[in-house]
Amino acid sequence: xxxxxxxxxxxxxxxxxxxxxxxxxxxxxxxxxxxxxxxxxxxxxxxxxxxxxxxxxxxxxxxxxxxxxxxxxxxxxxxxxxxxxxxxxxxxxxxxxxxxxxxxxxxxxxxxxxxxxxxxxxxxxxxxxxxxxxxxxxxxxxxxxxxxxxxxxxxxxxxxxxxxxxxxxxxxxxxxxxxxxxxxxxxxxxxxxxxxxxxxxxxxxxxxxxxxxxxxxxxxxxxxxxxxxxxxxxxxxxxxxxxxxxxxxxxxxxxxxxxxxxxxxxxxxxxxxxxxxxxxxxxxxxxxxxxxxxxxxxxxxxxxxxxxxxxxxxxxxxxxxxxxxxxxxxx
Amino acid sequence: xxxxxxxxxxxxxxxxxxxxxxxxxxxxxxxxxxxxxxxxxxxxxxxxxxxxxxxxxxxxxxxxxxxxxxxxxxxxxxxxxxxxxxxxxxxxxxxxxxxxxxxxxxxxxxxxxxxxxxxxxxxxxxxxxxxxxxxxxxxxxxxxxxxxxxxxxxxxxxxxxxxxxxxxxxxxxxxxxxxxxxxxxxxxxxxxxxxxxxxxxxxxxxxxxxxxxxxxxxxxxxxxxxxxxxxxxxxxxxxxxxxxxxxxxxxxxxxxxxxxxxxxxxxxxxxxxxxxxxxxxxxxxxxxxxxxxxxxxxxxxxxxxxxxxxxxxxxxx
Numbered sequence: 001x002x003x004x005x006x007x008x009x010x011x012x013x014x015x016x017x018x019x020x021x022x023x024x025x026x027x028x029x030x031x032x033x034x035x036x037x038x039x040x041x042x043x044x045x046x047x048x049x050x051x052x053x054x055x056x057x058x059x060x061x062x063x064x065x066x067x068x069x070x071x072x073x074x075x076x077x078x079x080x081x082x083x084x085x086x087x088x089x090x091x092x093x094x095x096x097x098x099x100x101x102x103x104x105x106x107x108x109x110x111x112x113x114x115x116x117x118x119x120x121x122x123x124x125x126x127x128x129x130x131x132x133x134x135x136x137x138x139x140x141x142x143x144x145x146x147x148x149x150x151x152x153x154x155x156x157x158x159x160x161x162x163x164x165x166x167x168x169x170x171x172x173x174x175x176x177x178x179x180x181x182x183x184x185x186x187x188x189x190x191x192x193x194x195x196x197x198x199x200x201x202x203x204x205x206x207x208x209x210x211x212x213x214x215x216x217x218x219x220x221x222x223x224x225x226x227x228x229x230x231x232x233x234x235x236x237x238x239x240x241x242x243x244x245x246x247x248x249x250x251x252x253x254x255x256x257x258x259x260x261x262x263x264x265x266x267x268x269x270x271x272x273x274x275x276x277x278x279x280x281x282x283x284x285x286x287x288x289x290x291x292x293x294x295x296x297x298x299x300x301x302x303x304x305x306x307x308x309x310x311x312x313x314x315x316x317x318x319x320x321x322x323x324x325x326x327x328x329x330x331x
Numbered sequence: 332x333x334x335x336x337x338x339x340x341x342x343x344x345x346x347x348x349x350x351x352x353x354x355x356x357x358x359x360x361x362x363x364x365x366x367x368x369x370x371x372x373x374x375x376x377x378x379x380x381x382x383x384x385x386x387x388x389x390x391x392x393x394x395x396x397x398x399x400x401x402x403x404x405x406x407x408x409x410x411x412x413x414x415x416x417x418x419x420x421x422x423x424x425x426x427x428x429x430x431x432x433x434x435x436x437x438x439x440x441x442x443x444x445x446x447x448x449x450x451x452x453x454x455x456x457x458x459x460x461x462x463x464x465x466x467x468x469x470x471x472x473x474x475x476x477x478x479x480x481x482x483x484x485x486x487x488x489x490x491x492x493x494x495x496x497x498x499x500x501x502x503x504x505x506x507x508x509x510x511x512x513x514x515x516x517x518x519x520x521x522x523x524x525x526x527x528x529x530x531x532x533x534x535x536x537x538x539x540x541x542x543x544x545x546x547x548x549x550x551x552x553x554x555x556x557x558x559x560x561x562x563x564x565x566x567x568x569x570x571x572x573x574x575x576x577x578x579x580x581x582x583x584x585x586x587x588x589x590x591x592x593x594x595x596x597x598x599x600x601x602x603x604x605x606x607x608x609x610x611x612x613x614x615x616x617x618x619x620x621x622x623x624x625x626x627x628x629x630x631x632x633x634x635x636x637x638x639x640x641x642x643x644x645x646x647x648x
Contacts, residue, residue, distance in 0.1 A: 060544055064461070085550075093547035100545075105538040110560045119556075120546040171546060 008034040013071035015056045022284045026052040028235040039212045041226035049235035050215045054181050059088050094124040097172035101184040103164035107156035113167050114152030120174040139170040162193035181213045219262050231255045234281050234291035237310050241317040251319040253296045298323040363640040370636020373629035380626050384431030396425035397594040405612050415614035427618050430596035434578050437512055441577035444516025446570045449523030457531025458554050474521045486514045487589040507592045515577045523569050530562030564641035568634050575630035582623050598623045
């Protein structure tokens, strides 16, 4: 893995939504880097801003009600947030591709799969319709759909959920992007299909050599897939570490709680799963203090009043917490 | 117990069945449409009327349809004039043929104008939302608040004061035909625009639109290639009903003497000539009136059938 951080740099990204109830502080200054070919997993519970962060990077946030209020997204020396919509259309699909959570609704029901596959190619490449079709067929074969040539003329409803997610993956790979953002691509699938899709993506990633951001709330998936992990909570990055480091040397109480909530094969059957008490904070209130403080086992007075910054605590390990979880004392 | 011969045959037929080409949306629609008996009847009557109007032109000339012979005025149906003659001795059979052409052409083209304007305004309002939506929809509501017939009559009166005859495909039409087409088209679109807007509002929020945007699809392609085909069912239905509406509106305006001018015949302006002879010359209103009723009814049945057939929620195959 190369260590240049010039590929994708997200700096202090802030996204808010103006709703009738008030401003929703969805993403509150997210900063991270991604190197070429690296796989980054983003974890956190529902509503912690994972998807909104990625949608902001792709500039797919609906404006209004959404608004990217600050920050930079530097992709290969360009700030994506400053680009024109036309220039952004050139990036989407060609440079950065995205796959979504629910394959059942992510394909246009009235267009054949072939048409949807060739569309990206037609938009981004000067290929002839015949070449596009051939490439589309190759792509379907690549993602393991049998009888690809015939399947091109099928409509999405003629595919099963797992097959549709394969089609979505094929679509996202059409222009060999250098970054693939996968927004919980396996959540809507059953466990066996989930495993197949993860295997498929791993293989494809190896052969295409693209970087990947994989959003999930399944820490089990992360272990086998990612190089680095970003833990998000209430629109903040609370911990960032290489994957093994995160599991072995957890530094944030939230990550710790997430890991404890994971079912494990080596735990006794009669032990109940640990859950994190309370619920994620109301994002309508502008955060003061540490957002996790109300649910935190290690909470100190300082946590209520001051929000800790994301700092390098150890090499390749950043954490935003006042408390040292090993001693329970302030750092 | 099956014999070995049968057993070896079976997989072959099964494979053939599996490999049968998938049903396209068109096939599915046709299958559902076929079961709607009134719609089929409507379609048949409509086709017959079209054949009558356009095929009839091979047997009688337009000149004959406009030929006046005052010696034979107000003749009841006979062998020479199966539908009788009118006040200035024109053959009504020939006039219903040519009148039918004009009525059908007006119906289709006016509905086309309606659909184009309706889609454009509805799509822009629904897709872009915000200010664009507010302005376009207030305009649409203003149009809806004006009674269409009143508007139609005022516009017809205003625009058709002095229009020259025009030549289309080597045939001479009263210029009022074009005026009527646009007047009908430009006063009928608001309902369609609202339907299209509503469809766009809901479809643009669907996940596959987000997915399409994520692959860099340009905005106009999202509007016309992704959202529009998904909202085609209600558009087709209201366009079909729009044809029937336009035909009856044309008849209405022409009946009031504000529509298509003589010598060009339409089913509507034939009725205008007839209303003073309702008791004495029944044939003058019976035949054009019958044609108007038949075509409007058949198109409406067709529209109903299409509505059922195109409804994506009806899962029957």
